[in-house]
Amino acid sequence: MSLLLYFLVGSELSLNPSYIGHNLVCAAEGFKFDVWINPFGGYSTCYGNPENLLVYSIIRPVFGAMAAGAPLAISKMRHSKTWQIVLLALLANEAIMIPIEALV
Numbered sequence: 001m002s003l004l005l006y007f008l009v010g011s012e013l014s015l016n017p018s019y020i021g022h023n024l025v026c027a028a029e030g031f032k033f034d035v036w037i038n039p040f041g042g043y044s045t046c047y048g049n050p051e052n053l054l055v056y057s058i059i060r061p062v063f064g065a066m067a068a069g070a071p072l073a074i075s076k077m078r079h080s081k082t083w084q085i086v087l088l089a090l091l092a093n094e095a096i097m098i099p100i101e102a103l104v
Contacts, residue, residue, distance in 0.1 A: 019044045021059030026050060054102060061097035068094055 019035050022044055026033045031048030050056045068090035 021063040022046060022056060025052065025056045025059055057101040058098050061094045061101055064094035064097070065091055 019042065023033045023035065023046070026046035026048065029048065029050050029052070031046050031050070033044060033046045035042070035044045037043070068087055071087050
């Protein structure tokens with residue numbers, strides 16, 4: 001059960017923030033986008049070139065940090081220390097990615 005939960009949480013924390021963030025920037029700049037998932041992974045295409053590449057680059061780890069931080073806050077009340085450590089590691093990973101994405 002724990003392994004299944006890990007894969008469900010891991011996919012949500014890795015795929016959804018990317019789609020939400022990039023597509024939000026894409027839509028805000030007036031472009032259309034598509035999102036699809038197949039057995040090999042998830043994909044997202046923006047049919048345009050966003051002008052604000054800094055926001056487009058850092059939005060994924062920002063949404064990823066929020067996605068990891070929310071369960072972390074809830075887990076402090078209900079879950080074991082192990083889950084808190086896993087979620088804290090995911091949060092730290094996303095937080096570290098923000099300046100890296102900004103520089104690339």
